[in-house]
Amino acid sequence: MPGRLYGRSHGNSPRLRNIACLRGVGDNVSTPDQIAASSPSSSQPTTTTVGGGGQRTGGVGKPGTGSGKPVRSESTAGILFGIGAYGLWGLLPLYFFVLMPASAVEIVANRIVWSLIFCALLITITRAWRVFGAAVKDRTVFGPLALAAGLIAINWLTYTFGVTTGHAVETSLGYFINPLVSVLLGVFVLKEKLRPLQWAAVGIGFVAVGVLTFSYGQLPWIALILAFSFGLYGFVKKRVGPKVDALTSLSVETVVLAPFAAITMVVLGVTGVQTLTTLGAGHFWLLVASGVITAVPLLFFGASARRLPMTTIGLLQYFAPVLQFVVALTVFNETMTTARWIGFCVVWLALILLTIDMLRTARKNSVLKKKARLAAAQ
Numbered sequence: 001m002p003g004r005l006y007g008r009s010h011g012n013s014p015r016l017r018n019i020a021c022l023r024g025v026g027d028n029v030s031t032p033d034q035i036a037a038s039s040p041s042s043s044q045p046t047t048t049t050v051g052g053g054g055q056r057t058g059g060v061g062k063p064g065t066g067s068g069k070p071v072r073s074e075s076t077a078g079i080l081f082g083i084g085a086y087g088l089w090g091l092l093p094l095y096f097f098v099l100m101p102a103s104a105v106e107i108v109a110n111r112i113v114w115s116l117i118f119c120a121l122l123i124t125i126t127r128a129w130r131v132f133g134a135a136v137k138d139r140t141v142f143g144p145l146a147l148a149a150g151l152i153a154i155n156w157l158t159y160t161f162g163v164t165t166g167h168a169v170e171t172s173l174g175y176f177i178n179p180l181v182s183v184l185l186g187v188f189v190l191k192e193k194l195r196p197l198q199w200a201a202v203g204i205g206f207v208a209v210g211v212l213t214f215s216y217g218q219l220p221w222i223a224l225i226l227a228f229s230f231g232l233y234g235f236v237k238k239r240v241g242p243k244v245d246a247l248t249s250l251s252v253e254t255v256v257l258a259p260f261a262a263i264t265m266v267v268l269g270v271t272g273v274q275t276l277t278t279l280g281a282g283h284f285w286l287l288v289a290s291g292v293i294t295a296v297p298l299l300f301f302g303a304s305a306r307r308l309p310m311t312t313i314g315l316l317q318y319f320a321p322v323l324q325f326v327v328a329l330t331v332f333n334e335t336m337t338t339a340r341w342i343g344f345c346v347v348w349l350a351l352i353l354l355t356i357d358m359l360r361t362a363r364k365n366s367v368l369k370k371k372a373r374l375a376a377a378q
Contacts, residue, residue, distance in 0.1 A: 088296065114287070
């Protein structure tokens, strides 16, 4: 999958050109093949959305360029931020577990409402209301983000439902196969040509789905919905490109979803099935904390992405589903039959091939860029 999987980044609109809120923090979703468009040897790591071609985010420079921070310390900080982001995402099932008996619908509704309030607080602190207003008024930004909001709502509902109904292993599978979905989007949506290892990975991925279908007795629909909804979410967000930062993006998405979430909370309260105010102060504040728990990993990821090359980000991304998988087995005691182990191993084989292809392509691009710079210098 070429690095341009989701098309070119569009130039900033005049109204959004001076976005400064939480600079360098983006709604970025990494896949194993993103590095195809990034150069690990670049003096500044690039940040891309799913399959994106990469854009410079600033904040990291060579020693002596005025950055004031050694490259090594920046890389260490980036790795720590990345582990923090993917670690929090990987441990998210534990949070949903302690919220039970709240339903998936109630958890997601609260997550949306409290995220909006938390984002409003951050926007106020960073004095970014003008940026937020410009994003809402710009149809080329608001339209895609509204669509993205619908996709992420589907993703959140499916994920929460899976965790709270004893299918946490299958939810981890969804994020394991998400990179394969990104490859398929490149083929069927953008008509891109795949390299041999990518074709092999996709083929192996189909075999894995077949094995898992046999194991579950039906299609692993939770995993497939998660993979495709998140893959399409990244596709749509890439269309927004560098026009909007992470905080503004998340705020617009929650604004779109908030009316539906608020109505849902009212209906749950009227029908007597909501748990927000009926299970004590501890449960209440745990649900309220969903706003922070939603936003913090995103901000951590942005801080990581602006410090690290996409090669590292692409490898760190597997940290989340691995943690989800471990939690499902050790904490939730979910069953893994022999057939399911075989299916997961086949998926992991496909991901190994994608990772090898990613690293080979990154190395090749790095060499080509070095040769081009030497040629230009002569």
